[in-house]
Amino acid sequence: MLRITRGRVYDPANRIAGEVRDVCVQDGRIVDDVPAHARTIDARGMVVMPGGVDIHAHIAGPKVNAARKLLPDEHRADVVDRTAIARSGTGGTVPSTFTTGYRYALLGYTTVVEAATPPLAARQTLAELRDTPVIDALFLILMGNNLALFELIRSEPARVREAIAWWLQATGGYGVKLVNPGGVEMWKRDNGNVTSLDDEGPGVTPRQVIETIATAVHDLGLPHPVHVHCNNLGVPGNWRTTLDTLRTLDGRRAHLAHLQFHAYGGRVGGRPRSRAPELADYLNSHPELSADVGQVMFGPATTMTADAPVSAVLRDITHGRWVNADTEVETGCGIVPFTYRERNYVHALQWGIGLELFLLSRDPWRLVLSTDHPNGGSFLSYPRLIRLLMDRDFRNEQIGRVNQQAMRRTVLRDDLDREYTLEEIAIITRAGPARLLGLADKGHLGVGADADITIYDDREDREEMFSAPRYVIKDGVAVVEDGELRAARQGRLLRVGADYDTSIEPALEALFEDRYSVQFSSYPVREPWLLEPARTVAARGGP
Ligand SMILES: [Zn+2]
Numbered sequence: 189m190l191r192i193t194r195g196r197v198y199d200p201a202n203r204i205a206g207e208v209r210d211v212c213v214q215d216g217r218i219v220d221d222v223p224a225h226a227r228t229i230d231a232r233g234m235v236v237m238p239g240g241v242d243i244h245a246h247i248a249g250p251k252v253n254a255a256r257k258l259l260p261d262e263h264r265a266d267v268v269d270r271t272a273i274a275r276s277g278t279g280g281t282v283p284s285t286f287t288t289g290y291r292y293a294l295l296g297y298t299t300v301v302e303a304a305t306p307p308l309a310a311r312q313t314l315a316e317l318r319d320t321p322v323i324d325a326l327f328l329i330l331m332g333n334n335l336a337l338f339e340l341i342r343s344e345p346a347r348v349r350e351a352i353a354w355w356l357q358a359t360g361g362y363g364v365k366l367v368n369p370g371g372v373e374m375w376k377r378d379n380g381n382v383t384s385l386d387d388e389g390p391g392v393t394p395r396q397v398i399e400t401i402a403t404a405v406h407d408l409g410l411p412h413p414v415h416v417h418c419n420n421l422g423v424p425g426n427w428r429t430t431l432d433t434l435r436t437l438d439g440r441r442a443h444l445a446h447l448q449f450h451a452y453g454g455r456v457g458g459r460p461r462s463r464a465p466e467l468a469d470y471l472n473s474h475p476e477l478s479a480d481v482g483q484v485m486f487g488p489a490t491t492m493t494a495d496a497p498v499s500a501v502l503r504d505i506t507h508g509r510w511v512n513a514d515t516e517v518e519t520g521c522g523i524v525p526f527t528y529r530e531r532n533y534v535h536a537l538q539w540g541i542g543l544e545l546f547l548l549s550r551d552p553w554r555l556v557l558s559t560d561h562p563n564g565g566s567f568l569s570y571p572r573l574i575r576l577l578m579d580r581d582f583r584n585e586q587i588g589r590v591n592q593q594a595m596r597r598t599v600l601r602d603d604l605d606r607e608y609t610l611e612e613i614a615i616i617t618r619a620g621p622a623r624l625l626g627l628a629d630k631g632h633l634g635v636g637a638d639a640d641i642t643i644y645d646d647r648e649d650r651e652e653m654f655s656a657p658r659y660v661i662k663d664g665v666a667v668v669e670d671g672e673l674r675a676a677r678q679g680r681l682l683r684v685g686a687d688y689d690t691s692i693e694p695a696l697e698a699l700f701e702d703r704y705s706v707q708f709s710s711y712p713v714r715e716p717w718l719l720e721p722a723r724t725v726a727a728r729g730g731p
Contacts, residue, residue: 189214189222190664195231195643198614199238201623201632205611211236213639216663220635229659229666231643237614238631239298239640239662243621244415244445244480245561247288248316248327249305251492251521254511255282255562258523259490273676281490281525281562289321290676291568293667296642296657299622299630299682302327303365303415303445303560304494306515307334308706310359314718317681322667324640324723326625326682328415329359330494331401332366333373335517336699338392341400344695349404351696353688353727356410358712360683360719363412363625364405365445367494369397371419372520375497382419385432394419395436402440408686409728411626413441413478421498424454427463434470434477443624446482446560447471448542460537462598464544472550478624480558483542483573484535485565486590489526492563496520517703528565536591538564540598546577547606548599552615553623570617571654577608578650613654626725627682639664681719686727 190213196206212222246252256263262280268287270276277287292300300323305313307329317325331337331352340348352364371382374389385395398416405414418433420426430450434442444450453461471477491502496512499522503510511523528535542564549555557574561567576583587600595601608616622631629638641661647653660668667675693708700708713719 189226190229190661191222191226192229192231192236192641192643195234195236196646197236197633198610199633200611200615200619202634211633211641213661213664216639218633218635218637218639229643233646234658235610235644235646237642237644238618238633238637239642239660240296241618241621241625241627241631242292242297242300242558242561242567243556243624244303244558245300245567246303246492246563247300248285248302248320248325249313250309251523252282253312253316254513255490255492255523256284258509258511259525273673281488281566285316285319286321289323289679290673293322293660293662294656294673295567295570296644296654296660297323297567298640298660298662299324299627301625304328304330304367305361306330306494306518307355307359307361308515308518308711310361310713311715311718314360314681314713318678318718320679321676322662322679324679324682326362328363328365329355329361330367330519331355331364332369332397333519335373335390335703336696338390339699341392341396345400347692347695348400349407350688350692352401352404353408353686354692354696356684356686357688360681360713360722362682362684362725363410363415364401365415365417366398366401367417367519368419368421368497370394372494372496376514376520381497385419385429385436398433398436402437402442406440410684410686411725411727412624413443415443415445417445417495418450421449421495422452422501423456424452424458424460425456426450426452427467430467431470434474437477439476441476444477444479446558446564447479447545448482448484448538448564449560451541451545460534462537462541462544464541465548465599468545468548471555475554478554478556480556481542481545482558482560482564484528484538485559485569485573486528486530486535486539487565487569489528489565490523490562491526492523494519494521496522498522499524502526516705530590533591533594536594537597539590540594540600543576543583543600544598547604552612553620555616556620556624557616571651574613574654575649575651578613580605580607678721681722683722683724684727685724687729
């Protein structure tokens with residue numbers, strides 16, 4: 189039992205914004221009151237928020253592990269020693285599993301989404317998540333370039349819904365991710381890229397894939413809508429593809445991943461321009477849509493994506509190390525280490541577009557914080573990003589340091605003087621992501637919620653403040669105290685429960701036998717140790 193007394197509480201889901209009040213915890217949950225003998229944390233002068241929820245990051249699975257192998261120099265530069273509580277590990281932009289869990293906890297984050305797992309590789313993702321302590325985690329399965337599913341989209345689109353429910357149950361996944369729908373398969377076949385959503389590459393068009401799967405996810409009533417990484421990531425002029433994707437969704441709910449990377453004007457082969465204002469307007473006027481920003485932060489990053497063609501382009505830019513791998517009939521994958529530089533026109537423009545999206549967004553519940561870790565930068569850069577949003581003078585000073593040609597292509601110098609409040613930060617880093625994910629027990633401090641709580645010293649320098657929370661409570665246990673890791677228990681897997689008609693299994697089995705190297709019966713994850721401890725969030729079912 190625990191009572192956190194006299195802190196300034198920011199709990200936007202319950203309309204509490206800076207009120208001084210107590211927060212009580214019992215048996216891992218928030219409760220109304222606890223007896224007088226309960227342990228007390230005196231939070232006077234401190235800020236109390238729900239634990240952070242990261243809606244889009246890459247922390248486990250084969251591509252993350254391949255990136256670790258690719259970066260021995262990062263390991264050497266950031267060795268994490270064993271302590272009485274923590275296992276040893278390595279840091280850098282792609283930390284080892286244990287270090288990933290510890291560092292998220294030390295940052296005040298208690299729930300993280302692994303945003304892109306090939307269903308065929310679910311076992312590896314699950315095994316790595318088990319080795320990622322403290323945080324609760326969930327993963328999204330890649331469904332945008334799957335040949336068996338494409339066949340079903342062509343022949344029996346009405347059964348896609350059952351197939352997706354089967355896939356989610358077979359893997360322990362939480363939601364559905366589309367990455368460059370149709371486009372990765374097109375590139376794998378003939379090196380082609382999507383020019384329009386009506387391209388007939390692999391027998392289905394990107395538009396068919398988006399429409400059919402978004403409808404299936406909607407009809408299943410999954411807690412999180414379809415999570416879309418649009419076609420043409422990073423390509424000048426791609427904002428038109430993004431808008432076309434949004435129009436194709438036509439009133440269905442959807443979450444757009446790392447919108448910044450999809451907000452470029454200009455001509456293919458030319459210099460990109462910012463189209464952030466147009467996309468921010470569209471998002472503002474469509475309440476069924478949400479996005480995370482995918483902010484670029486200057487310094488080292490590691491790009492890792494199921495969008496294999498994008499990695500091929502990045503390899504040509506960097507001429508350095510890269511990995512490109514195929515997951516047979518499901519997806520591709522590419523990894524390229526990358527450094528974003530202030531003086532570089534494109535990098536500065538990307539940085540500026542992310543900030544424009546944040547500053548032009550009118551609904552923090554629907555445009556939430558991410559760096560697409562580690563693509564735009566490590567999750568360790570979130571505190572600096574928060575300072576950029578909260579501190580106009582700091583931001584303007586930074587704007588003055590980066591490539592000025594790029595800044596002139598943005599509206600950042602046009603009196604964009606908005607400063608995020610602590611309440612808005614609480615929304616874009618916890619309450620909003622939890623709501624968009626349909627996690628009713630996360631992202632708030634109402635009675636019955638998970639007792640995941642972060643307590644910060646209220647410091648003027650918001651980067652310092654958010655870099656080192658004073659206390660982090662996970663499931664009612666103080667895992668961080670005085671800024672130090674004090675406990676590192678295993679978190680849980682959050683998975684979805686979606687019923688399906690088992691008559692889909694023979695149909696899928698026939699599709700599998702023709703395509704997969706893996707037998708249908710061996711495909712579902714059945715090893716109990718991989719799936720525990722877990723909490724299942726039920727789909728609502730039915731449209
Ligand atoms: Zn991503």
